[in-house]
Amino acid sequence: MTAAAEGSPPLRMTRARRNALLQSEPVQGFALISPTFLYALILLVLPILVVIAHSFWTQHYLTIDRTFTLENYRVALTEPIYRDLLWRSLYISLTVSLLTVILAYPIAYFISFHGGRHKSLWLFLITIPFWTSYLLRVMSWKVILGYNGVLNSGLMGLGIIDEPSTALLYNSSAVIITLTHAWAAFAILPIFVSLEKVDRTLVEAATDLGDGPLRSFLRVTLPLSAPGVISAALIVMIPTVGDYVTPKLVGGKDGVMIANAIQAQFGKAANWPLGAALSVTTMLIVTLMAGATVLIIRALQRLAR
Amino acid sequence: MRTRRFLSGGWLSVYAFLYIVFLYLPVIFLPIFSINTAPTPKFPLTGFTLQWYADLPHTPALLDAAWNSLKVGVCASVLATVLGILAARSITRYRYPGRRTINGLIMAPLVLPEVIVAISMLLVMLQLGLSLSLFTVVLGHVLVCIPYSMTVLTSGFEGFDRSLEEASADLGESAFGTFRRVTLPMVAPAIISSLLVCFTISLDEFIIAFFLTGTEATLPIYIWGQLRFASKLPGVLALGTLLLVASFLLMTVAEILRRRAARRTQNEGGLYA
Numbered sequence: 001m002t003a004a005a006e007g008s009p010p011l012r013m014t015r016a017r018r019n020a021l022l023q024s025e026p027v028q029g030f031a032l033i034s035p036t037f038l039y040a041l042i043l044l045v046l047p048i049l050v051v052i053a054h055s056f057w058t059q060h061y062l063t064i065d066r067t068f069t070l071e072n073y074r075v076a077l078t079e080p081i082y083r084d085l086l087w088r089s090l091y092i093s094l095t096v097s098l099l100t101v102i103l104a105y106p107i108a109y110f111i112s113f114h115g116g117r118h119k120s121l122w123l124f125l126i127t128i129p130f131w132t133s134y135l136l137r138v139m140s141w142k143v144i145l146g147y148n149g150v151l152n153s154g155l156m157g158l159g160i161i162d163e164p165s166t167a168l169l170y171n172s173s174a175v176i177i178t179l180t181h182a183w184a185a186f187a188i189l190p191i192f193v194s195l196e197k198v199d200r201t202l203v204e205a206a207t208d209l210g211d212g213p214l215r216s217f218l219r220v221t222l223p224l225s226a227p228g229v230i231s232a233a234l235i236v237m238i239p240t241v242g243d244y245v246t247p248k249l250v251g252g253k254d255g256v257m258i259a260n261a262i263q264a265q266f267g268k269a270a271n272w273p274l275g276a277a278l279s280v281t282t283m284l285i286v287t288l289m290a291g292a293t294v295l296i297i298r299a300l301q302r303l304a305r
Numbered sequence: 306m307r308t309r310r311f312l313s314g315g316w317l318s319v320y321a322f323l324y325i326v327f328l329y330l331p332v333i334f335l336p337i338f339s340i341n342t343a344p345t346p347k348f349p350l351t352g353f354t355l356q357w358y359a360d361l362p363h364t365p366a367l368l369d370a371a372w373n374s375l376k377v378g379v380c381a382s383v384l385a386t387v388l389g390i391l392a393a394r395s396i397t398r399y400r401y402p403g404r405r406t407i408n409g410l411i412m413a414p415l416v417l418p419e420v421i422v423a424i425s426m427l428l429v430m431l432q433l434g435l436s437l438s439l440f441t442v443v444l445g446h447v448l449v450c451i452p453y454s455m456t457v458l459t460s461g462f463e464g465f466d467r468s469l470e471e472a473s474a475d476l477g478e479s480a481f482g483t484f485r486r487v488t489l490p491m492v493a494p495a496i497i498s499s500l501l502v503c504f505t506i507s508l509d510e511f512i513i514a515f516f517l518t519g520t521e522a523t524l525p526i527y528i529w530g531q532l533r534f535a536s537k538l539p540g541v542l543a544l545g546t547l548l549l550v551a552s553f554l555l556m557t558v559a560e561i562l563r564r565r566a567a568r569r570t571q572n573e574g575g576l577y578a
Contacts, residue, residue, distance in 0.1 A: 029399025047425035131552035140331030242418020
């Protein structure tokens with residue numbers, strides 16, 4: 001036997017093993033997803049890390065001082081304007097998600113349990129308004145709620161009020177109404193999906209075993225649809241905290257939210273580190289709220305059993 | 306007895322009706338006030354006119370914005386769909402560690418405050434010395450479109466019968482040939498649906514474009530600029546109505562195609578399995 005022949009079997013083995021490795025599920029799967037994954041890393045993860053880094057720096061005119069400091073966070077959390085804006089954003093977002101979920105549940109229930117053959121038609125009907133430009137939907141609420149708006153002129157036409165009310169627009173209620181409308185479909189869809197998964201025989205079983213419809217709803221249907229309620233609450237809550245357009249258009253002075261302040265820091269005020277600290281604080285608050293929501297709903301779900 | 310009727314009965318359909326009214330309320334006013342002669346939107350209506358629509362083609366800034374939106378929309382939807390196909394295929398076809406984490410990361414723009422996504426991208430682009438342009442807008446739009454594209458495409462790819470691909474390979478097709486002649490035709494409706502959905506999203510997207518654009522406005526940015534002037538409102542409403550109709554048509558086609566894709570992969574997969 002020659003040396004070459006002795007050497008070749010292991011060499012062939014490794015090549016075969018390498019081929020097997022290259023054709024294995026994990027490697028192929030990972031290779032396939034890596035362009036998209038890299039895109040998200042470079043344009044989402046990296047930028048967020050850069051923002052986090054900035055939040056610990058300071059800015060002197062146009063130069064960034066890279067000495068570590070927590071000063072920006074002190075300002076973000078203790079300066080009255082930022083503290084108030086953070087609280088208001090939190091309050092508005094919680095109210096909006098609660099309202100949206102409460103309003104969305106019955107309609108999702110109706111479509112899932114009484115939609116019959118027309119389920120997908122109903123769902124489509126619900127999503128249509130959301131394909132209008134977001135700006136124009138917010139604008140429409142301004143038209144509805146404004147001093148010369150539809151609601152005021154309508155109420156005056158009916159003789160219910162004598163002069164237009166200014167209380168409808170430019171405050172946090174206007175922001176809440178607009179956002180509740182804007183996010184409705186995003187709450188209905190996840191709740192509907194989880195209601196569809198509820199095993200109908202369980203509901204029947206509960207009824208057969210003597211539970212009334214209300215009891216079987218509370219003890220079977222509602223807890224089983226909790227995952228949908230959780231995702232609906234989160235899907236509404238997380239983006240609304242950082243909404244920019246609605247507060248700007250219908251919020252007025254009393255309806256401004258944190259995103260408007262963040263934008264100001266990156267724009268006119270030109271204080272990137274403070275803007276970054278406000279962004280990071282907002283993201284942290286969002287994360288805490290999301291965690292709390294999940295825990296609360298899980299606890300309620302356990303109570304119901 | 307009363308609770309039974311309460312849960313199963315009529316009030317739910319009444320509620321559903323009212324809810325739909327609430328959802329359509331602000332949308333309905335766009336077309337109504339866009340054909341009204343008075344420049345301020347209020348009741349009672351003063352008369353019928355198509356003047357606001359007729360003025361639109363004579364507004365150069367609007368035409369530029371429309372052209373920019375078209376370019377951005379086409380680029381963003383194609384890029385997002387290509388990246389979406391790769392990811393959706395990987396997620397539905399292969400099992401590997403970290404799959405869920407990566408998927409979560411790709412879907413993250415869906416649940417992050419958009420302002421923060423926009424500002425962090427802006428920060429990086431400025432530091433890299435990239436000048437803001439329609440190109441940076443496209444980069445941002447692709448990021449926010451990918452999750453939607455993924456949703457449409459995974460529903461198209463799921464239940465896809467792998468034995469068809471295996472059969473094709475056994476019969477001597479190359480990997481690419483199999484993809485082109487077996488896989489692609491099966492998922493084509495989902496791909497077109499994804500393109501339409503992404504295009505619609507890009508067409509309506511404001512925040513990212515607002516932060517990442519240089520001097521060239523897209524349609525939402527043009528609209529944002531017009532909203533400051535009360536006298537421009539009817540024109541904006543007319544434009545908005547046209548955009549609504551366009552979005553509605555695109556989404557209807559996208560939805561029909563998505564359903565066809567889902568049905569095709571499931572049914573035919575079942576037949577040949």
